Amino acid sequence: MKRIKWVLGLSLVGVLAVSGTAYALGSGASGMMGQTPQFIRTQNQVGISKMGYGYGMMGNYASSNGAAGYGGNGGGCGGVNNGESYSMMGGPYNAASLGINLTDGQVTTDDQALSLAKAYVQVLNQDLSIDEIHEFNDSYEVELNESKTSNKAFEFLIYKNGGYISSEMGPNAMWNTQYGHMNGRNSGNPGKPTVTAEQASKTAQDYVNQQMGTGYSIEQPEVAPGYYEFMILKDGKDFAELDINGYAGQVWFENWHGPMIKTINNGSTTK
Structure with missing residues (x-):
């Protein structure tokens, strides 16, 4: 099992700059079905060794393979x-x-x-x-x-x-096509997502299988504006969240919080 190293003792901005996580599919969204996703390392990500390009949480980031990188917009929390x-x-x-x-x-x-x-x-x-x-x-x-x-x-x-x-921060700010304050690339109405819920679910499960190991699973996706959000379960309990971009298929594991303690649903603790 590959262990995820949690980043502790940093301010929020420091955590975002150091441990912001986003991955891109090597073949793009059009080639997702029937293929194993190639999860690609972004800036300063801990625990992943493969290289390529993806979104950075803060500042600009260029790819390692010559393709154009994506710039995370400035701004702070x-x-x-x-x-x-x-x-x-x-x-x-x-x-x-x-x-x-x-x-x-x-x-x-x-x-x-x-x-x-x-x-x-x-x-x-x-x-x-x-x-x-x-x-x-x-x-x-x-x-x-x-x-x-x-x-x-x-x-x-x-x-x-x-x-x-x-x-x-993360996809909520950078991928949210309706409310995201950093989402300058997709301003206006970008149209219906090109990645289906089924494709996103397969990508999310492949990520969990390959990067986290046994004992982890995912729930059904929740549809946010521009992306899908999955709850990752550890031994059946809420553990962390993972997001799949609805247009390009990038995977973003929300690791900056650390493990989830519990979920409160409408005032009642659920798990």
Whole structure:
């Protein structure tokens, strides 16, 4: 089994710059069916030895095989040290600015995380609803749906230290064709994804089989604007998330959070 090395002790921006993970299929989306994906290393990725090109989280990145690279747009995500953060629809916000009282300045309960998420959604003044919340060691990831359609919208983070809120990075920012604030390449309506859910599922399962080993599996995909998101299970429990680009088939393993502690679904812990 190839072990994934978690990057700890860094600020959010540092984690994004050091451990942002994206992979491209060597043959492109058109050649996905019936082939084993070639997972390709991007900048500073730990644990993968193959080379090629892919998206970088920050700054520009050129390929190693002569093909054009893709530039990750600049911009940042604030952290708990200075109280500033980028939110998908504006900000910054934290527990104090949203009127949520925390014990010793820490988000320590599921109810506090849910209250913060609801308060922030109300501030956004959008027709959005909370789908589920994933707890990690230092933060909660909140997934939002469009209330009228139940379609996935976008994700944001609540940091346990101070309840600061920021936009989730990775595919949420760079691949989301409707809400992604870094997605300049696909501005407007790029049309229906060219990668099917079946192709994305096969690619995701191949990644888990080849890069993570036994004991890991995937759930059915959730369809986000421009990409598919999969929950990776470890011994049947929520562990991490993996995304497949809906147009080019890149694989992006969300490893910057560390292992998932649990999932909170509509206020109830599910797994």
